[in-house]
Amino acid sequence: MRKVMAFLVVMAISVSAMAGQITVGFAQLGAESMWRTANTDSIKGEAASRGINLIFSDAQQKQENQIKAVQSFIAQGVDVIGLPPVVNSGWEPVLREAKEAGIPVILADRTVDTSDDSLYVSFIGSNFIMEGESAGNWLVRELKAKYGDVKGEVFELVGTVGAAPAIDRKKGFENVIASYPNLNIVKSQSGDFTRAQGKEVMEAFIKSPEWTKAQTKIIYGHNDDMVLGAIQALEEAGVNPGKECIIIGVDAIADAFEAIAQGKMHVTVECNPLIGPQFYDMVEALVAGKTIPKIVYSNEGTYDYYCAAALLPWRRSLY
Ligand code: GYE
Numbered sequence: 001m002r003k004v005m006a007f008l009v010v011m012a013i014s015v016s017a018m019a020g021q022i023t024v025g026f027a028q029l030g031a032e033s034m035w036r037t038a039n040t041d042s043i044k045g046e047a048a049s050r051g052i053n054l055i056f057s058d059a060q061q062k063q064e065n066q067i068k069a070v071q072s073f074i075a076q077g078v079d080v081i082g083l084p085p086v087v088n089s090g091w092e093p094v095l096r097e098a099k100e101a102g103i104p105v106i107l108a109d110r111t112v113d114t115s116d117d118s119l120y121v122s123f124i125g126s127n128f129i130m131e132g133e134s135a136g137n138w139l140v141r142e143l144k145a146k147y148g149d150v151k152g153e154v155f156e157l158v159g160t161v162g163a164a165p166a167i168d169r170k171k172g173f174e175n176v177i178a179s180y181p182n183l184n185i186v187k188s189q190s191g192d193f194t195r196a197q198g199k200e201v202m203e204a205f206i207k208s209p210e211w212t213k214a215q216t217k218i219i220y221g222h223n224d225d226m227v228l229g230a231i232q233a234l235e236e237a238g239v240n241p242g243k244e245c246i247i248i249g250v251d252a253i254a255d256a257f258e259a260i261a262q263g264k265m266h267v268t269v270e271c272n273p274l275i276g277p278q279f280y281d282m283v284e285a286l287v288a289g290k291t292i293p294k295i296v297y298s299n300e301g302t303y304d305y306y307c308a309a310a311l312l313p314w315r316r317s318l319y
Helices: 002-018 034-050 063-076 092-100 128-147 164-177 195-206 209-213 224-236 254-261 276-287 308-318
Strands: 023-028 053-058 080-083 105-109 122-125 152-158 183-190 217-221 245-251 267-270 295-297 302-304
Touching (some): 023 063, 034 053, 063 092, 092 105, 122 276, 128 164, 128 217, 128 267, 128 302, 152 164, 152 195, 152 209, 152 224, 164 183, 195 209, 195 224, 217 224, 224 254, 254 302, 254 308, 302 308
Parallel strands (some): 080 105, 152 183, 152 217, 217 245
Antiparallel strands (some): 267 302
Protein backbone atom coordinates (compact mmCIF):
# COMPACT_ATOMS: atom_id res chain seq x y z
CA MET A 1 0.00 0.00 0.00
CA ARG A 2 2.75 2.39 1.02
CA LYS A 3 4.62 1.68 -2.22
CA VAL A 4 1.50 2.40 -4.24
CA MET A 5 1.01 5.68 -2.38
CA ALA A 6 4.65 6.67 -2.88
CA PHE A 7 4.32 5.84 -6.58
CA LEU A 8 1.18 7.96 -6.88
CA VAL A 9 2.87 10.90 -5.15
CA VAL A 10 5.87 10.66 -7.49
CA MET A 11 3.51 10.41 -10.47
CA ALA A 12 1.54 13.47 -9.28
CA ILE A 13 4.72 15.50 -8.88
CA SER A 14 6.09 14.52 -12.26
CA VAL A 15 2.74 15.12 -13.99
CA SER A 16 2.61 18.64 -12.56
CA ALA A 17 6.25 19.20 -13.54
CA MET A 18 5.52 17.92 -17.06
CA ALA A 19 2.51 20.20 -17.29
CA GLY A 20 4.89 23.01 -16.41
CA GLN A 21 3.11 23.82 -13.19
CA ILE A 22 4.89 26.58 -11.28
CA THR A 23 5.47 26.25 -7.54
CA VAL A 24 5.72 29.42 -5.47
CA GLY A 25 6.59 29.64 -1.78
CA PHE A 26 5.08 32.72 -0.15
CA ALA A 27 6.35 33.56 3.36
CA GLN A 28 3.55 35.88 4.48
CA LEU A 29 4.51 37.96 7.51
CA GLY A 30 1.29 37.75 9.50
CA ALA A 31 -2.36 38.73 9.74
CA GLU A 32 -1.93 41.99 11.63
CA SER A 33 -4.27 44.25 9.67
CA MET A 34 -7.17 44.32 7.21
CA TRP A 35 -4.64 45.34 4.59
CA ARG A 36 -2.78 42.08 5.22
CA THR A 37 -5.96 39.98 5.02
CA ALA A 38 -6.77 41.51 1.64
CA ASN A 39 -3.19 40.95 0.51
CA THR A 40 -3.28 37.27 1.53
CA ASP A 41 -6.58 36.77 -0.30
CA SER A 42 -5.07 38.36 -3.41
CA ILE A 43 -1.95 36.16 -3.28
CA LYS A 44 -3.96 32.96 -2.69
CA GLY A 45 -6.83 33.76 -5.06
CA GLU A 46 -4.63 34.69 -7.99
CA ALA A 47 -2.51 31.53 -7.57
CA ALA A 48 -5.66 29.41 -7.66
CA SER A 49 -7.03 31.10 -10.76
CA ARG A 50 -3.72 30.69 -12.63
CA GLY A 51 -3.23 27.06 -11.56
CA ILE A 52 -0.03 27.94 -9.70
CA ASN A 53 0.97 25.60 -6.88
CA LEU A 54 1.26 27.93 -3.88
CA ILE A 55 2.95 26.92 -0.64
CA PHE A 56 1.82 29.57 1.82
CA SER A 57 3.00 30.19 5.38
CA ASP A 58 2.12 32.79 8.04
CA ALA A 59 4.99 33.98 10.28
CA GLN A 60 2.79 35.72 12.85
CA GLN A 61 4.90 38.89 12.66
CA LYS A 62 8.10 37.03 13.68
CA GLN A 63 11.20 37.33 11.53
CA GLU A 64 12.60 33.98 12.72
CA ASN A 65 9.45 32.24 11.44
CA GLN A 66 9.77 33.98 8.09
CA ILE A 67 13.41 32.92 7.80
CA LYS A 68 12.46 29.29 8.57
CA ALA A 69 9.72 29.42 5.94
CA VAL A 70 12.15 30.69 3.31
CA GLN A 71 14.64 27.95 4.24
CA SER A 72 11.97 25.31 3.89
CA PHE A 73 10.97 26.68 0.45
CA ILE A 74 14.63 26.43 -0.58
CA ALA A 75 14.76 22.82 0.67
CA GLN A 76 11.60 22.01 -1.32
CA GLY A 77 13.11 23.53 -4.46
CA VAL A 78 10.25 25.91 -5.29
CA ASP A 79 10.50 27.95 -8.51
CA VAL A 80 10.15 31.39 -6.94
CA ILE A 81 9.90 32.74 -3.38
CA GLY A 82 7.67 35.69 -2.40
CA LEU A 83 8.73 37.54 0.75
CA PRO A 84 7.21 40.58 2.51
CA PRO A 85 9.97 41.13 5.12
CA VAL A 86 8.47 41.99 8.51
CA VAL A 87 11.46 44.23 9.33
CA ASN A 88 14.03 45.55 6.90
CA SER A 89 17.29 44.24 8.38
CA GLY A 90 18.84 40.81 9.03
CA TRP A 91 17.94 39.19 5.72
CA GLU A 92 21.30 38.82 3.99
CA PRO A 93 22.22 35.27 5.12
CA VAL A 94 18.93 33.65 4.10
CA LEU A 95 18.72 35.65 0.86
CA ARG A 96 22.22 34.42 0.07
CA GLU A 97 21.09 30.81 0.68
CA ALA A 98 18.26 31.32 -1.83
CA LYS A 99 20.61 32.91 -4.35
CA GLU A 100 23.11 30.06 -4.03
CA ALA A 101 20.27 27.56 -4.57
CA GLY A 102 19.34 29.49 -7.74
CA ILE A 103 15.86 30.36 -6.45
CA PRO A 104 14.75 33.94 -7.23
CA VAL A 105 13.21 35.94 -4.39
CA ILE A 106 10.65 38.67 -5.10
CA LEU A 107 10.19 41.11 -2.21
CA ALA A 108 6.44 41.50 -2.14
CA ASP A 109 5.15 44.68 -0.44
CA ARG A 110 8.06 45.54 1.95
CA THR A 111 11.70 46.24 1.18
CA VAL A 112 14.96 45.12 2.84
CA ASP A 113 17.94 47.24 3.78
CA THR A 114 20.95 45.72 2.03
CA SER A 115 23.89 47.05 0.06
CA ASP A 116 23.79 43.94 -2.16
CA ASP A 117 20.64 44.19 -4.21
CA SER A 118 21.59 41.12 -6.23
CA LEU A 119 20.20 39.13 -3.26
CA TYR A 120 16.65 39.59 -4.57
CA VAL A 121 15.38 39.87 -8.12
CA SER A 122 12.72 42.46 -7.66
CA PHE A 123 10.51 44.48 -5.33
CA ILE A 124 6.78 44.90 -5.93
CA GLY A 125 4.74 47.20 -3.73
CA SER A 126 4.21 50.77 -2.70
CA ASN A 127 6.36 53.84 -2.47
CA PHE A 128 6.05 54.32 1.29
CA ILE A 129 7.96 57.62 1.32
CA MET A 130 5.48 59.03 -1.17
CA GLU A 131 2.62 57.79 1.01
CA GLY A 132 4.06 59.70 4.00
CA GLU A 133 4.47 62.78 1.79
CA SER A 134 0.88 62.49 0.57
CA ALA A 135 -0.30 62.39 4.19
CA GLY A 136 1.82 65.47 5.01
CA ASN A 137 0.73 67.38 1.91
CA TRP A 138 -2.93 66.68 2.61
CA LEU A 139 -2.46 67.95 6.18
CA VAL A 140 -0.74 71.17 5.11
CA ARG A 141 -3.52 71.90 2.61
CA GLU A 142 -6.18 71.15 5.21
CA LEU A 143 -4.61 73.41 7.87
CA LYS A 144 -4.25 76.25 5.36
CA ALA A 145 -7.88 75.88 4.28
CA LYS A 146 -9.23 75.59 7.85
CA TYR A 147 -7.08 78.04 9.79
CA GLY A 148 -5.15 79.96 7.14
CA ASP A 149 -2.04 78.90 9.03
CA VAL A 150 0.05 75.72 9.18
CA LYS A 151 0.36 74.87 12.85
CA GLY A 152 -0.50 71.94 15.08
CA GLU A 153 0.67 69.09 17.27
CA VAL A 154 0.98 65.66 15.71
CA PHE A 155 0.47 62.44 17.68
CA GLU A 156 2.04 59.72 15.56
CA LEU A 157 1.08 56.03 15.67
CA VAL A 158 4.12 54.28 14.25
CA GLY A 159 3.93 50.88 12.49
CA THR A 160 6.10 47.86 13.36
CA VAL A 161 9.50 49.10 14.55
CA GLY A 162 12.10 48.55 11.83
CA ALA A 163 9.53 47.79 9.10
CA ALA A 164 10.05 49.60 5.80
CA PRO A 165 6.53 51.13 5.72
CA ALA A 166 6.96 52.47 9.28
CA ILE A 167 10.39 53.98 8.57
CA ASP A 168 9.39 55.50 5.23
CA ARG A 169 5.92 56.75 6.15
CA LYS A 170 7.56 58.67 8.97
CA LYS A 171 10.33 59.96 6.71
CA GLY A 172 7.94 61.11 3.98
CA PHE A 173 5.65 62.89 6.44
CA GLU A 174 8.61 64.60 8.13
CA ASN A 175 10.00 65.69 4.74
CA VAL A 176 6.86 67.74 4.26
CA ILE A 177 6.28 69.15 7.75
CA ALA A 178 9.95 70.15 8.11
CA SER A 179 9.13 73.35 6.20
CA TYR A 180 6.61 74.42 8.86
CA PRO A 181 8.19 75.32 12.22
CA ASN A 182 4.81 75.44 14.01
CA LEU A 183 3.76 71.98 12.88
CA ASN A 184 5.52 69.32 14.94
CA ILE A 185 5.34 65.68 16.01
CA VAL A 186 4.95 65.87 19.80
CA LYS A 187 4.40 62.17 20.52
CA SER A 188 5.43 59.13 18.51
CA GLN A 189 4.99 55.50 19.52
CA SER A 190 4.62 52.12 17.84
CA GLY A 191 1.26 50.35 17.70
CA ASP A 192 2.72 47.50 15.62
CA PHE A 193 0.17 48.07 12.81
CA THR A 194 -2.65 46.50 14.89
CA ARG A 195 -6.00 47.90 16.00
CA ALA A 196 -5.56 46.69 19.60
CA GLN A 197 -2.17 48.34 20.04
CA GLY A 198 -3.28 51.50 18.24
CA LYS A 199 -5.97 51.82 20.89
CA GLU A 200 -3.50 51.27 23.75
CA VAL A 201 -1.04 53.83 22.42
CA MET A 202 -3.82 56.40 21.98
CA GLU A 203 -4.96 55.80 25.56
CA ALA A 204 -1.45 56.68 26.72
CA PHE A 205 -1.30 59.75 24.43
CA ILE A 206 -4.57 61.08 25.87
CA LYS A 207 -3.09 60.95 29.37
CA SER A 208 0.09 62.83 28.38
CA PRO A 209 0.74 66.52 29.13
CA GLU A 210 1.35 67.07 25.39
CA TRP A 211 -2.25 66.12 24.72
CA THR A 212 -3.60 68.57 27.31
CA LYS A 213 -1.40 71.36 25.97
CA ALA A 214 -2.08 70.74 22.27
CA GLN A 215 -4.04 73.48 20.46
CA THR A 216 -4.61 71.68 17.16
CA LYS A 217 -4.62 67.93 17.76
CA ILE A 218 -3.54 65.88 14.76
CA ILE A 219 -3.36 62.08 14.72
CA TYR A 220 -1.23 60.50 12.03
CA GLY A 221 -1.27 56.69 11.95
CA HIS A 222 0.98 54.62 9.69
CA ASN A 223 -2.05 52.40 8.98
CA ASP A 224 -5.83 52.59 9.25
CA ASP A 225 -6.17 49.76 11.75
CA MET A 226 -4.13 51.63 14.39
CA VAL A 227 -6.15 54.78 13.65
CA LEU A 228 -9.44 52.90 14.07
CA GLY A 229 -8.18 51.60 17.43
CA ALA A 230 -7.22 55.18 18.36
CA ILE A 231 -10.70 56.45 17.43
CA GLN A 232 -12.18 53.90 19.85
CA ALA A 233 -9.86 55.17 22.60
CA LEU A 234 -10.85 58.78 21.88
CA GLU A 235 -14.55 58.00 21.99
CA GLU A 236 -14.18 56.06 25.23
CA ALA A 237 -12.38 59.07 26.72
CA GLY A 238 -15.25 61.34 25.67
CA VAL A 239 -13.34 63.04 22.85
CA ASN A 240 -15.20 63.63 19.57
CA PRO A 241 -12.59 62.37 17.08
CA GLY A 242 -13.81 64.15 13.95
CA LYS A 243 -14.52 67.48 15.65
CA GLU A 244 -11.69 67.79 18.15
CA CYS A 245 -8.88 66.27 16.07
CA ILE A 246 -7.64 65.93 12.52
CA ILE A 247 -7.15 62.21 11.80
CA ILE A 248 -5.01 60.76 9.02
CA GLY A 249 -4.46 57.09 8.17
CA VAL A 250 -2.77 55.02 5.48
CA ASP A 251 -4.04 51.93 3.53
CA ALA A 252 -7.56 53.07 2.50
CA ILE A 253 -9.34 49.97 3.82
CA ALA A 254 -13.14 49.97 3.61
CA ASP A 255 -13.48 50.46 7.40
CA ALA A 256 -11.51 53.71 7.09
CA PHE A 257 -13.84 54.89 4.30
CA GLU A 258 -16.71 54.14 6.66
CA ALA A 259 -15.09 56.08 9.54
CA ILE A 260 -14.51 59.03 7.19
CA ALA A 261 -18.11 58.84 5.94
CA GLN A 262 -19.27 58.91 9.60
CA GLY A 263 -17.17 62.03 10.24
CA LYS A 264 -14.81 60.27 12.68
CA MET A 265 -11.70 60.39 10.52
CA HIS A 266 -10.53 62.79 7.81
CA VAL A 267 -8.38 61.10 5.23
CA THR A 268 -6.63 57.88 4.23
CA VAL A 269 -3.74 57.50 1.81
CA GLU A 270 -4.10 54.44 -0.36
CA CYS A 271 -1.72 51.50 -0.18
CA ASN A 272 -2.83 48.81 -2.59
CA PRO A 273 -2.82 45.26 -1.13
CA LEU A 274 -4.16 43.59 -4.29
CA ILE A 275 -0.78 42.84 -5.78
CA GLY A 276 -1.44 39.15 -6.58
CA PRO A 277 -1.88 39.66 -10.35
CA GLN A 278 1.28 41.78 -10.73
CA PHE A 279 3.23 39.40 -8.48
CA TYR A 280 2.38 36.29 -10.55
CA ASP A 281 3.00 38.15 -13.82
CA MET A 282 6.55 38.60 -12.50
CA VAL A 283 6.76 34.97 -11.35
CA GLU A 284 5.64 33.68 -14.76
CA ALA A 285 8.05 35.97 -16.57
CA LEU A 286 10.94 34.72 -14.40
CA VAL A 287 10.06 31.07 -14.99
CA ALA A 288 9.93 31.80 -18.74
CA GLY A 289 13.49 33.09 -18.46
CA LYS A 290 12.63 36.76 -18.94
CA THR A 291 14.17 39.67 -17.07
CA ILE A 292 11.81 41.65 -14.86
CA PRO A 293 12.14 45.22 -13.56
CA LYS A 294 13.95 45.69 -10.24
CA ILE A 295 11.15 47.84 -8.80
CA VAL A 296 7.44 47.71 -9.61
CA TYR A 297 5.22 50.28 -7.84
CA SER A 298 1.48 49.92 -7.54
CA ASN A 299 -0.86 52.81 -8.44
CA GLU A 300 -2.35 54.66 -5.48
CA GLY A 301 -4.52 57.64 -4.51
CA THR A 302 -5.75 59.63 -1.49
CA TYR A 303 -9.36 59.61 -0.26
CA ASP A 304 -10.85 62.19 2.12
CA TYR A 305 -14.23 63.39 3.31
CA TYR A 306 -15.12 64.81 -0.08
CA CYS A 307 -15.38 61.37 -1.64
CA ALA A 308 -15.18 58.56 0.95
CA ALA A 309 -18.95 58.20 1.52
CA ALA A 310 -19.71 57.96 -2.19
CA LEU A 311 -16.93 55.46 -2.77
CA LEU A 312 -17.62 53.19 0.22
CA PRO A 313 -19.75 50.58 -1.66
CA TRP A 314 -17.04 50.25 -4.33
CA ARG A 315 -14.36 49.84 -1.65
CA ARG A 316 -16.33 47.16 0.22
CA SER A 317 -16.73 45.26 -3.04
CA LEU A 318 -12.95 45.07 -3.44
CA TYR A 319 -12.03 43.60 -0.04
O1 GYE B 1 0.17 49.33 5.32
C1 GYE B 1 -0.16 47.75 7.07
C2 GYE B 1 0.29 46.35 7.19
O2 GYE B 1 3.41 46.35 4.54
C3 GYE B 1 2.23 47.91 3.27
O3 GYE B 1 1.56 46.34 6.55
C4 GYE B 1 2.17 46.91 4.34
C5 GYE B 1 1.64 47.42 5.66
C6 GYE B 1 0.23 48.00 5.65
O4 GYE B 1 0.25 45.84 8.40
O5 GYE B 1 -1.53 47.87 7.33
